[in-house]
Amino acid sequence: MTTSLADVASSGATLRAFLHGLPGVDRVGADQRAAMLGTRSIKTTAKAQAIDLAISMVDLTTLEGADTPGKVRALCAKARHPGEGAPRVAAVCVYPDLVHVAAGALAGSGVKVASVATAFPSGRSSLEVKVSETKLAVAAGADEIDMVIDRGAFLAGDHLKVYEEIAAVKAACGDAHLKVILETGELATYDNVRRASWLAMLAGGDFIKTSTGKVSPAATLPVTLIMLEAVRDFRDATGRQVGVKPAGGIRTTKDAIKNLVLVNETAGDDWLSPDWFRLGASSLLNDLLMQRQKLATGRYAGPDYFTLD
Numbered sequence: 001m002t003t004s005l006a007d008v009a010s011s012g013a014t015l016r017a018f019l020h021g022l023p024g025v026d027r028v029g030a031d032q033r034a035a036m037l038g039t040r041s042i043k044t045t046a047k048a049q050a051i052d053l054a055i056s057m058v059d060l061t062t063l064e065g066a067d068t069p070g071k072v073r074a075l076c077a078k079a080r081h082p083g084e085g086a087p088r089v090a091a092v093c094v095y096p097d098l099v100h101v102a103a104g105a106l107a108g109s110g111v112k113v114a115s116v117a118t119a120f121p122s123g124r125s126s127l128e129v130k131v132s133e134t135k136l137a138v139a140a141g142a143d144e145i146d147m148v149i150d151r152g153a154f155l156a157g158d159h160l161k162v163y164e165e166i167a168a169v170k171a172a173c174g175d176a177h178l179k180v181i182l183e184t185g186e187l188a189t190y191d192n193v194r195r196a197s198w199l200a201m202l203a204g205g206d207f208i209k210t211s212t213g214k215v216s217p218a219a220t221l222p223v224t225l226i227m228l229e230a231v232r233d234f235r236d237a238t239g240r241q242v243g244v245k246p247a248g249g250i251r252t253t254k255d256a257i258k259n260l261v262l263v264n265e266t267a268g269d270d271w272l273s274p275d276w277f278r279l280g281a282s283s284l285l286n287d288l289l290m291q292r293q294k295l296a297t298g299r300y301a302g303p304d305y306f307t308l309d
């Protein structure tokens with residue numbers, strides 16, 4: 001497989017043949033394995049460590065039409081200091097026009113600025129606009145770009161168009177890291193999730209991300225499992241490690257811990273770090289902080305104790 005991968009996108013036909021030559025996903029098996037791993041219990045000390053690890057992996061997100069500079073600044077303050085003794089989060093994720101606000105508020109903190117781009121969430125715009133939006137976001141201070149793939153082209157079988165678009169956006173990123181959102185809730189089958197994962201990695205994505213958070217279903221465990229298998233197999237085949245970011249609908253500490261168990265059991269502990277695994281979420285952080293408080297003191301402080309997202 002290693003030698004052929006270099007030429008796999010030399011034409012639409014070779015790319016299609018490669019993606020359709022990937023082993024099919026056993027849907028029942030994937031659902032059952034994800035459900036089984038999701039029931040694993042964790043002891044108290046391990047749980048405290050898991051909560052802090054999950055906090056350090058959060059891409060704290062606000063992607064609303066009504067977002068304001070003030071809201072972004074408040075989110076950034078929380079990202080830097082989520083709670084007493086708690087680690088900072090991995091990144092704050094915003095729309096491109098608010099990147100400069102986040103960049104100013106996060107300067108020197110180690111928290112990354114992530115910007116959605118490429119006509120998020122639909123992805124319906126020209127490549128020229130998508131590349132330009134990416135460059136502007138990076139120039140404004142984005143360390144990471146969360147692009148959406150063209151699901152229409154993917155579902156129409158035009159894999160090469162999707163590949164070339166990802167490669168062009170990656171080039172526009174410069175030093176910024178590229179997360180490629182597959183929007184798995186629109187891909188119809190688990191086989192397509194596996195194909196889109198490989199396509200995004202072959203085209204140069206640094207991370208593959210499940211969802212925009214605007215389409216349901218978003219980050220389900222079986223889909224994350226399939227993507228974790230893909231990054232594991234891709235590293236075996238190429239030597240290059242790619243990260244995974246489930247996003248959308250992850251709201252509770254239980255959800256976060258299920259994801260960490262999945263990472264450990266599927267891709268392995270090389271992925272158990274914010275460099276390689278993120279949780280994209282707008283409201284998960286409060287629950288992680290509440291559960292953290294509960295473990296430390298034996299009682300809940302209640303949601304009012306923490307600033308609202």
Ligand SMILES: O=C[C@H](O)COP(=O)(O)O
Pocket residue numbers: 061063093211212213214247248249250280281282283284
């Ligand atoms: O990338 C992250 C998602 O947009 C957040 O989705 P959520 O609001 O369901 O947590």
